[in-house]
Amino acid sequence: MPKIVDHETRREEIAEALWRVVRRDGIRAASVRTIAAEAGWSAGAVRYYFPDQDGLLNFAMELVTRRVTERIDALEVKGSVTTIALRYLEEVLPLDADRRAEFDVWLAFIAQARAETGVSTLRQHVDKVHDGLRELCDSLLRALDQAGVLKAGLDLRREVERLHALIDGLALHGAIQPDRTGPARIRQLLRHHIETLLA
Amino acid sequence: MPKIVDHETRREEIAEALWRVVRRDGIRAASVRTIAAEAGWSAGAVRYYFPDQDGLLNFAMELVTRRVTERIDALEVKGSVTTIALRYLEEVLPLDADRRAEFDVWLAFIAQARAETGVSTLRQHVDKVHDGLRELCDSLLRALDQAGVLKAGLDLRREVERLHALIDGLALHGAIQPDRTGPARIRQLLRHHIETLLA
DNA sequence: CAGACACTAACACAGGTGTGCTAAAAAGAG
DNA sequence: CTCTTTTTAGCACACCTGTGTTAGTGTCTG
Numbered sequence: 092m093p094k095i096v097d098h099e100t101r102r103e104e105i106a107e108a109l110w111r112v113v114r115r116d117g118i119r120a121a122s123v124r125t126i127a128a129e130a131g132w133s134a135g136a137v138r139y140y141f142p143d144q145d146g147l148l149n150f151a152m153e154l155v156t157r158r159v160t161e162r163i164d165a166l167e168v169k170g171s172v173t174t175i176a177l178r179y180l181e182e183v184l185p186l187d188a189d190r191r192a193e194f195d196v197w198l199a200f201i202a203q204a205r206a207e208t209g210v211s212t213l214r215q216h217v218d219k220v221h222d223g224l225r226e227l228c229d230s231l232l233r234a235l236d237q238a239g240v241l242k243a244g245l246d247l248r249r250e251v252e253r254l255h256a257l258i259d260g261l262a263l264h265g266a267i268q269p270d271r272t273g274p275a276r277i278r279q280l281l282r283h284h285i286e287t288l289l290a
Numbered sequence: 291m292p293k294i295v296d297h298e299t300r301r302e303e304i305a306e307a308l309w310r311v312v313r314r315d316g317i318r319a320a321s322v323r324t325i326a327a328e329a330g331w332s333a334g335a336v337r338y339y340f341p342d343q344d345g346l347l348n349f350a351m352e353l354v355t356r357r358v359t360e361r362i363d364a365l366e367v368k369g370s371v372t373t374i375a376l377r378y379l380e381e382v383l384p385l386d387a388d389r390r391a392e393f394d395v396w397l398a399f400i401a402q403a404r405a406e407t408g409v410s411t412l413r414q415h416v417d418k419v420h421d422g423l424r425e426l427c428d429s430l431l432r433a434l435d436q437a438g439v440l441k442a443g444l445d446l447r448r449e450v451e452r453l454h455a456l457i458d459g460l461a462l463h464g465a466i467q468p469d470r471t472g473p474a475r476i477r478q479l480l481r482h483h484i485e486t487l488l489a
Numbered sequence: 490c491a492g493a494c495a496c497t498a499a500c501a502c503a504g505g506t507g508t509g510c511t512a513a514a515a516a517g518a519g
Numbered sequence: 520c521t522c523t524t525t526t527t528a529g530c531a532c533a534c535c536t537g538t539g540t541t542a543g544t545g546t547c548t549g
Binding site for chain 2: 539
Binding site: 113114115116117118119120195198199201202203205206207217218221246249252253255256257258259260261263264266267268272276279280283284287 | 465
Protein backbone atom coordinates (compact mmCIF):
# COMPACT_ATOMS: atom_id res chain seq x y z
CA MET A 92 0.00 0.00 0.00
CA PRO A 93 2.36 2.71 1.08
CA LYS A 94 5.05 4.47 -0.77
CA ILE A 95 8.16 2.42 -0.34
CA VAL A 96 11.51 4.14 -0.15
CA ASP A 97 14.74 2.40 0.55
CA HIS A 98 15.67 3.97 3.85
CA GLU A 99 19.24 2.94 3.53
CA THR A 100 19.64 4.72 0.22
CA ARG A 101 18.08 7.90 1.55
CA ARG A 102 20.29 7.84 4.58
CA GLU A 103 23.31 7.51 2.39
CA GLU A 104 22.21 10.42 0.24
CA ILE A 105 21.85 12.56 3.32
CA ALA A 106 25.18 11.40 4.70
CA GLU A 107 26.85 12.36 1.44
CA ALA A 108 25.33 15.81 1.73
CA LEU A 109 26.87 15.94 5.20
CA TRP A 110 30.22 15.11 3.65
CA ARG A 111 29.95 17.94 1.18
CA VAL A 112 29.08 20.42 3.91
CA VAL A 113 31.92 19.25 6.14
CA ARG A 114 34.34 19.42 3.28
CA ARG A 115 33.24 22.83 2.08
CA ASP A 116 32.64 24.60 5.38
CA GLY A 117 34.03 22.39 8.11
CA ILE A 118 32.36 20.26 10.72
CA ARG A 119 31.26 23.35 12.59
CA ALA A 120 28.86 24.14 9.79
CA ALA A 121 27.32 20.69 9.75
CA SER A 122 23.90 21.47 11.19
CA VAL A 123 20.68 19.66 10.41
CA ARG A 124 19.46 22.61 8.39
CA THR A 125 22.56 23.17 6.28
CA ILE A 126 22.75 19.49 5.51
CA ALA A 127 19.11 19.39 4.52
CA ALA A 128 19.63 22.35 2.23
CA GLU A 129 22.67 20.68 0.72
CA ALA A 130 20.72 17.49 0.16
CA GLY A 131 17.87 19.47 -1.36
CA TRP A 132 15.31 18.52 1.26
CA SER A 133 13.63 20.12 4.17
CA ALA A 134 15.08 19.85 7.63
CA GLY A 135 12.07 17.80 8.60
CA ALA A 136 12.88 15.29 5.92
CA VAL A 137 16.36 14.81 7.28
CA ARG A 138 15.05 14.36 10.77
CA TYR A 139 12.67 11.70 9.54
CA TYR A 140 15.64 9.54 8.69
CA PHE A 141 17.87 10.73 11.50
CA PRO A 142 15.98 11.62 14.67
CA ASP A 143 19.01 13.29 16.13
CA GLN A 144 22.20 14.83 14.86
CA ASP A 145 24.56 12.45 16.57
CA GLY A 146 23.04 9.56 14.71
CA LEU A 147 23.61 11.37 11.45
CA LEU A 148 27.22 12.08 12.30
CA ASN A 149 27.91 8.50 13.28
CA PHE A 150 26.21 7.14 10.22
CA ALA A 151 28.09 9.52 7.93
CA MET A 152 31.35 8.49 9.49
CA GLU A 153 30.65 4.82 9.19
CA LEU A 154 29.63 5.33 5.60
CA VAL A 155 33.08 6.67 4.78
CA THR A 156 34.75 3.54 6.03
CA ARG A 157 32.09 1.31 4.54
CA ARG A 158 32.82 2.75 1.14
CA VAL A 159 36.53 2.11 1.54
CA THR A 160 35.94 -1.39 2.83
CA GLU A 161 33.63 -2.20 -0.05
CA ARG A 162 36.21 -1.06 -2.55
CA ILE A 163 38.83 -3.21 -0.92
CA ASP A 164 36.61 -6.25 -0.71
CA ALA A 165 35.71 -5.88 -4.37
CA LEU A 166 39.33 -5.82 -5.42
CA GLU A 167 40.50 -8.65 -7.61
CA VAL A 168 44.08 -8.08 -8.47
CA LYS A 169 46.27 -10.27 -10.56
CA GLY A 170 50.00 -10.13 -10.65
CA SER A 171 52.88 -10.58 -8.29
CA VAL A 172 52.39 -10.49 -4.54
CA THR A 173 54.05 -7.12 -4.53
CA THR A 174 51.71 -5.72 -7.14
CA ILE A 175 48.74 -6.99 -5.20
CA ALA A 176 49.97 -5.47 -1.97
CA LEU A 177 50.52 -2.09 -3.58
CA ARG A 178 47.15 -2.18 -5.23
CA TYR A 179 45.40 -2.84 -1.94
CA LEU A 180 47.19 -0.11 -0.10
CA GLU A 181 46.46 2.39 -2.83
CA GLU A 182 42.79 1.92 -2.17
CA VAL A 183 43.19 3.64 1.17
CA LEU A 184 45.16 6.59 -0.14
CA PRO A 185 43.72 9.82 -1.55
CA LEU A 186 44.74 9.18 -5.13
CA ASP A 187 41.78 10.78 -6.86
CA ALA A 188 39.22 13.47 -6.16
CA ASP A 189 36.74 11.05 -4.59
CA ARG A 190 39.20 9.48 -2.24
CA ARG A 191 40.65 12.86 -1.38
CA ALA A 192 37.18 14.01 -0.39
CA GLU A 193 36.72 10.88 1.65
CA PHE A 194 39.92 11.48 3.49
CA ASP A 195 39.16 15.12 4.19
CA VAL A 196 35.92 14.10 5.82
CA TRP A 197 37.55 11.24 7.62
CA LEU A 198 40.12 13.65 8.99
CA ALA A 199 37.41 15.92 10.34
CA PHE A 200 35.80 12.94 12.03
CA ILE A 201 39.05 11.81 13.59
CA ALA A 202 39.62 15.26 15.02
CA GLN A 203 36.08 15.38 16.35
CA ALA A 204 36.37 11.89 17.79
CA ARG A 205 39.51 12.91 19.62
CA ALA A 206 37.45 15.41 21.54
CA GLU A 207 34.68 13.17 22.75
CA THR A 208 35.80 11.81 26.04
CA GLY A 209 34.76 8.50 27.47
CA VAL A 210 33.05 5.83 25.44
CA SER A 211 32.23 7.70 22.30
CA THR A 212 30.80 5.96 19.27
CA LEU A 213 32.94 8.07 16.99
CA ARG A 214 36.00 7.18 18.96
CA GLN A 215 35.28 3.48 18.99
CA HIS A 216 34.79 3.59 15.26
CA VAL A 217 38.08 5.38 14.64
CA ASP A 218 39.75 2.74 16.75
CA LYS A 219 38.14 -0.07 14.79
CA VAL A 220 39.13 1.40 11.46
CA HIS A 221 42.63 2.04 12.68
CA ASP A 222 42.93 -1.58 13.71
CA GLY A 223 41.47 -2.64 10.39
CA LEU A 224 44.11 -0.82 8.41
CA ARG A 225 46.84 -2.26 10.55
CA GLU A 226 45.47 -5.73 9.94
CA LEU A 227 45.51 -5.05 6.23
CA CYS A 228 49.16 -4.04 6.44
CA ASP A 229 49.80 -7.09 8.52
CA SER A 230 48.23 -9.58 6.15
CA LEU A 231 49.89 -8.02 3.13
CA LEU A 232 53.33 -8.17 4.68
CA ARG A 233 52.62 -11.70 5.79
CA ALA A 234 51.72 -12.61 2.25
CA LEU A 235 54.97 -11.13 1.01
CA ASP A 236 56.78 -13.06 3.68
CA GLN A 237 55.20 -16.35 2.77
CA ALA A 238 55.98 -15.71 -0.86
CA GLY A 239 59.56 -15.51 0.27
CA VAL A 240 60.29 -12.17 -1.30
CA LEU A 241 61.00 -10.30 1.91
CA LYS A 242 64.42 -9.52 3.24
CA ALA A 243 65.66 -11.96 5.80
CA GLY A 244 65.64 -11.04 9.46
CA LEU A 245 62.90 -8.45 9.34
CA ASP A 246 60.94 -7.78 12.50
CA LEU A 247 57.54 -8.18 10.91
CA ARG A 248 55.56 -6.62 13.72
CA ARG A 249 57.70 -3.57 13.53
CA GLU A 250 57.47 -3.38 9.77
CA VAL A 251 53.71 -3.61 9.95
CA GLU A 252 53.57 -0.60 12.20
CA ARG A 253 56.07 1.31 10.16
CA LEU A 254 54.16 0.64 6.98
CA HIS A 255 50.92 1.54 8.68
CA ALA A 256 52.32 4.85 9.89
CA LEU A 257 53.74 5.59 6.49
CA ILE A 258 50.37 4.96 4.85
CA ASP A 259 48.59 7.34 7.16
CA GLY A 260 51.34 9.89 6.82
CA LEU A 261 51.17 9.74 3.05
CA ALA A 262 47.41 10.09 3.15
CA LEU A 263 47.72 13.13 5.38
CA HIS A 264 50.29 14.69 3.09
CA GLY A 265 48.15 13.96 0.08
CA ALA A 266 45.36 15.86 1.78
CA ILE A 267 47.43 18.78 3.00
CA GLN A 268 49.47 19.40 -0.13
CA PRO A 269 47.85 17.62 -3.05
CA ASP A 270 50.00 19.60 -5.46
CA ARG A 271 53.31 18.54 -4.06
CA THR A 272 52.24 15.14 -2.83
CA GLY A 273 50.16 14.08 -5.79
CA PRO A 274 48.95 10.60 -6.66
CA ALA A 275 52.04 9.73 -8.68
CA ARG A 276 54.37 10.79 -5.90
CA ILE A 277 52.41 8.92 -3.27
CA ARG A 278 52.45 5.75 -5.34
CA GLN A 279 56.15 6.17 -5.94
CA LEU A 280 56.97 6.62 -2.28
CA LEU A 281 54.84 3.67 -1.28
CA ARG A 282 56.40 1.42 -3.90
CA HIS A 283 59.84 2.50 -2.85
CA HIS A 284 59.12 1.74 0.75
CA ILE A 285 57.90 -1.76 -0.08
CA GLU A 286 60.98 -2.29 -2.22
CA THR A 287 63.25 -1.55 0.71
CA LEU A 288 61.61 -4.51 2.42
CA LEU A 289 62.27 -6.90 -0.45
CA ALA A 290 65.28 -9.13 -0.70
CA MET B 291 49.94 55.13 35.38
CA PRO B 292 47.83 52.32 34.09
CA LYS B 293 47.55 48.79 35.08
CA ILE B 294 49.91 47.10 32.70
CA VAL B 295 49.17 43.65 31.49
CA ASP B 296 51.30 41.85 28.98
CA HIS B 297 48.85 41.47 26.16
CA GLU B 298 50.82 38.67 24.64
CA THR B 299 50.66 36.65 27.84
CA ARG B 300 46.93 37.16 28.21
CA ARG B 301 46.34 36.20 24.63
CA GLU B 302 48.29 33.04 25.19
CA GLU B 303 46.27 32.23 28.31
CA ILE B 304 43.08 32.63 26.36
CA ALA B 305 44.42 30.60 23.47
CA GLU B 306 45.29 27.82 25.88
CA ALA B 307 41.75 27.88 27.19
CA LEU B 308 40.68 27.50 23.57
CA TRP B 309 42.91 24.46 23.32
CA ARG B 310 41.33 22.86 26.36
CA VAL B 311 37.84 23.45 25.01
CA VAL B 312 38.74 22.08 21.59
CA ARG B 313 40.36 19.07 23.14
CA ARG B 314 37.56 18.37 25.55
CA ASP B 315 34.52 19.14 23.42
CA GLY B 316 35.74 19.58 19.88
CA ILE B 317 36.14 22.61 17.70
CA ARG B 318 32.40 22.88 17.34
CA ALA B 319 32.18 23.88 20.99
CA ALA B 320 34.80 26.60 20.73
CA SER B 321 32.64 29.69 21.08
CA VAL B 322 33.67 32.98 22.56
CA ARG B 323 31.52 32.34 25.59
CA THR B 324 32.69 28.80 26.34
CA ILE B 325 36.30 29.84 25.95
CA ALA B 326 35.82 32.78 28.28
CA ALA B 327 34.26 30.49 30.86
CA GLU B 328 37.11 28.03 30.49
CA ALA B 329 39.66 30.80 30.90
CA GLY B 330 37.80 32.10 33.93
CA TRP B 331 37.03 35.51 32.48
CA SER B 332 34.04 37.27 31.12
CA ALA B 333 33.26 37.09 27.45
CA GLY B 334 33.95 40.80 27.27
CA ALA B 335 37.48 40.24 28.51
CA VAL B 336 38.14 37.74 25.76
CA ARG B 337 36.79 40.09 23.19
CA TYR B 338 39.01 42.81 24.60
CA TYR B 339 42.01 40.82 23.45
CA PHE B 340 40.44 39.21 20.40
CA PRO B 341 37.91 41.45 18.68
CA ASP B 342 36.66 38.57 16.61
CA GLN B 343 36.63 34.82 16.80
CA ASP B 344 38.66 34.18 13.67
CA GLY B 345 41.53 36.10 15.17
CA LEU B 346 41.38 33.93 18.24
CA LEU B 347 41.36 30.77 16.20
CA ASN B 348 44.28 31.85 14.10
CA PHE B 349 46.26 32.97 17.10
CA ALA B 350 45.57 29.74 18.95
CA MET B 351 46.71 27.76 15.97
CA GLU B 352 49.87 29.73 15.52
CA LEU B 353 50.60 29.38 19.19
CA VAL B 354 50.67 25.61 18.83
CA THR B 355 53.36 25.77 16.21
CA ARG B 356 55.19 28.54 17.99
CA ARG B 357 55.53 26.35 21.06
CA VAL B 358 56.92 23.53 18.97
CA THR B 359 59.29 25.81 17.14
CA GLU B 360 60.54 27.33 20.36
CA ARG B 361 61.25 23.91 21.79
CA ILE B 362 63.17 22.97 18.69
CA ASP B 363 65.15 26.19 18.60
CA ALA B 364 66.06 25.78 22.24
CA LEU B 365 67.46 22.30 21.69
CA GLU B 366 71.12 21.82 22.31
CA VAL B 367 71.93 18.24 21.74
CA LYS B 368 75.28 16.63 22.04
CA GLY B 369 76.19 13.29 20.64
CA SER B 370 76.38 11.62 17.29
CA VAL B 371 74.66 13.06 14.27
CA THR B 372 72.15 10.29 14.53
CA THR B 373 71.35 11.04 18.14
CA ILE B 374 70.89 14.68 17.29
CA ALA B 375 68.58 13.90 14.42
CA LEU B 376 66.42 11.62 16.53
CA ARG B 377 66.28 14.13 19.32
CA TYR B 378 65.04 16.84 16.99
CA LEU B 379 62.38 14.70 15.42
CA GLU B 380 61.11 13.58 18.78
CA GLU B 381 60.26 17.15 19.58
CA VAL B 382 57.50 17.06 17.00
CA LEU B 383 55.99 13.80 18.16
CA PRO B 384 53.34 13.38 20.87
CA LEU B 385 55.63 11.74 23.39
CA ASP B 386 54.11 13.18 26.55
CA ALA B 387 50.78 14.52 27.70
CA ASP B 388 51.59 18.09 26.70
CA ARG B 389 52.68 17.24 23.23
CA ARG B 390 49.75 14.87 22.81
CA ALA B 391 47.41 17.70 23.70
CA GLU B 392 49.20 19.93 21.23
CA PHE B 393 48.80 17.42 18.49
CA ASP B 394 45.12 16.84 19.19
CA VAL B 395 44.48 20.52 18.82
CA TRP B 396 46.70 20.75 15.80
CA LEU B 397 44.73 17.95 14.21
CA ALA B 398 41.48 19.79 14.79
CA PHE B 399 42.98 22.86 13.14
CA ILE B 400 44.21 20.91 10.15
CA ALA B 401 40.77 19.42 9.63
CA GLN B 402 39.19 22.85 9.94
CA ALA B 403 41.73 24.40 7.60
CA ARG B 404 40.95 21.75 5.00
CA ALA B 405 37.43 23.08 4.87
CA GLU B 406 38.19 26.72 4.35
CA THR B 407 38.36 27.22 0.64
CA GLY B 408 40.39 29.86 -1.08
CA VAL B 409 43.05 31.89 0.64
CA SER B 410 42.50 30.95 4.23
CA THR B 411 44.87 32.02 6.97
CA LEU B 412 44.49 28.68 8.66
CA ARG B 413 45.28 26.91 5.45
CA GLN B 414 48.32 29.02 4.70
CA HIS B 415 49.59 28.35 8.16
CA VAL B 416 49.16 24.59 7.86
CA ASP B 417 51.05 24.79 4.61
CA LYS B 418 53.86 26.75 6.18
CA VAL B 419 54.20 24.37 9.09
CA HIS B 420 54.08 21.42 6.78
CA ASP B 421 56.91 22.88 4.75
CA GLY B 422 58.79 23.65 7.93
CA LEU B 423 58.71 20.06 9.09
CA ARG B 424 59.84 18.85 5.71
CA GLU B 425 62.73 21.26 5.83
CA LEU B 426 63.68 19.92 9.23
CA CYS B 427 63.69 16.38 7.85
CA ASP B 428 65.68 17.65 4.92
CA SER B 429 68.39 19.33 6.93
CA LEU B 430 68.70 16.41 9.32
CA LEU B 431 69.13 13.90 6.52
CA ARG B 432 71.57 16.25 4.84
CA ALA B 433 73.57 16.41 8.05
CA LEU B 434 73.66 12.64 8.21
CA ASP B 435 74.75 12.57 4.63
CA GLN B 436 77.57 15.02 5.14
CA ALA B 437 78.68 13.05 8.15
CA GLY B 438 79.02 10.16 5.76
CA VAL B 439 76.93 7.75 7.77
CA LEU B 440 74.19 7.30 5.21
CA LYS B 441 73.88 4.37 2.87
CA ALA B 442 75.31 5.01 -0.55
CA GLY B 443 73.01 5.65 -3.44
CA LEU B 444 70.04 6.98 -1.51
CA ASP B 445 67.65 9.30 -3.26
CA LEU B 446 67.75 11.98 -0.62
CA ARG B 447 64.70 13.88 -1.83
CA ARG B 448 62.67 10.72 -1.66
CA GLU B 449 63.98 9.80 1.75
CA VAL B 450 63.10 13.23 3.05
CA GLU B 451 59.51 12.79 2.00
CA ARG B 452 59.35 9.26 3.30
CA LEU B 453 60.70 10.31 6.66
CA HIS B 454 58.36 13.26 6.75
CA ALA B 455 55.36 11.06 6.05
CA LEU B 456 56.47 8.55 8.65
CA ILE B 457 56.77 11.30 11.25
CA ASP B 458 53.28 12.56 10.64
CA GLY B 459 51.93 9.03 10.53
CA LEU B 460 53.55 8.20 13.84
CA ALA B 461 52.19 11.36 15.38
CA LEU B 462 48.72 10.49 14.16
CA HIS B 463 48.97 7.00 15.56
CA GLY B 464 50.25 8.31 18.83
CA ALA B 465 47.15 10.47 19.01
CA ILE B 466 44.66 7.83 17.93
CA GLN B 467 45.95 4.94 20.00
CA PRO B 468 48.28 6.24 22.70
CA ASP B 469 48.10 2.90 24.47
CA ARG B 470 49.34 0.81 21.62
CA THR B 471 51.51 3.47 20.02
CA GLY B 472 53.09 4.88 23.15
CA PRO B 473 56.17 7.08 23.41
CA ALA B 474 58.57 4.16 23.67
CA ARG B 475 57.14 2.47 20.61
CA ILE B 476 57.19 5.68 18.59
CA ARG B 477 60.81 6.33 19.48
CA GLN B 478 61.67 2.76 18.62
CA LEU B 479 60.01 2.90 15.24
CA LEU B 480 61.62 6.20 14.40
CA ARG B 481 65.05 5.00 15.42
CA HIS B 482 64.62 1.85 13.41
CA HIS B 483 63.62 3.81 10.35
CA ILE B 484 66.67 6.02 10.59
CA GLU B 485 68.83 2.97 11.06
CA THR B 486 67.62 1.52 7.80
CA LEU B 487 69.08 4.58 6.15
CA LEU B 488 72.49 4.18 7.69
CA ALA B 489 75.36 2.38 6.06
C1' DC C 490 46.45 61.06 44.18
C1' DA C 491 45.51 61.05 39.22
C1' DG C 492 44.90 59.03 35.20
C1' DA C 493 45.46 55.58 31.73
C1' DC C 494 44.49 51.08 31.23
C1' DA C 495 42.10 46.41 32.28
C1' DC C 496 38.16 44.33 32.92
C1' DT C 497 33.17 43.43 34.11
C1' DA C 498 28.44 43.52 33.51
C1' DA C 499 24.68 43.99 30.89
C1' DC C 500 22.12 44.57 27.20
C1' DA C 501 20.80 44.21 22.23
C1' DC C 502 20.58 42.33 17.78
C1' DA C 503 19.73 39.22 14.07
C1' DG C 504 20.32 34.86 13.19
C1' DG C 505 21.44 29.89 13.91
C1' DT C 506 20.95 25.62 16.90
C1' DG C 507 18.72 20.84 18.11
C1' DT C 508 14.57 19.01 18.99
C1' DG C 509 9.49 18.30 19.37
C1' DC C 510 5.20 18.53 17.24
C1' DT C 511 1.35 18.82 13.82
C1' DA C 512 -1.24 19.19 9.70
C1' DA C 513 -1.05 17.94 5.21
C1' DA C 514 0.49 15.80 1.03
C1' DA C 515 1.97 11.75 -1.53
C1' DA C 516 1.78 7.10 -2.86
C1' DG C 517 0.68 2.62 -4.08
C1' DA C 518 -2.02 -1.92 -3.15
C1' DG C 519 -6.55 -3.50 -2.86
C1' DC D 520 -11.20 5.20 -6.27
C1' DT D 521 -10.15 4.34 -1.35
C1' DC D 522 -7.63 3.86 2.46
C1' DT D 523 -3.55 3.06 5.11
C1' DT D 524 1.05 4.07 5.45
C1' DT D 525 4.91 7.09 4.43
C1' DT D 526 6.80 11.03 3.77
C1' DT D 527 7.03 15.98 3.93
C1' DA D 528 6.82 20.90 5.12
C1' DG D 529 6.48 24.02 8.53
C1' DC D 530 5.99 26.11 12.89
C1' DA D 531 7.36 26.55 17.86
C1' DC D 532 10.43 26.43 21.63
C1' DA D 533 14.26 27.59 24.37
C1' DC D 534 18.79 28.35 23.87
C1' DC D 535 23.36 29.48 21.86
C1' DT D 536 25.92 32.07 18.29
C1' DG D 537 29.20 36.28 16.92
C1' DT D 538 29.37 40.84 17.17
C1' DG D 539 28.23 45.56 18.93
C1' DT D 540 27.72 48.95 22.36
C1' DT D 541 27.63 51.34 26.70
C1' DA D 542 28.50 52.44 31.37
C1' DG D 543 30.92 51.58 35.21
C1' DT D 544 34.40 49.52 38.30
C1' DG D 545 38.50 48.08 39.50
C1' DT D 546 43.72 48.41 39.47
C1' DC D 547 48.13 49.56 39.18
C1' DT D 548 52.02 53.13 38.03
C1' DG D 549 54.40 57.14 37.89
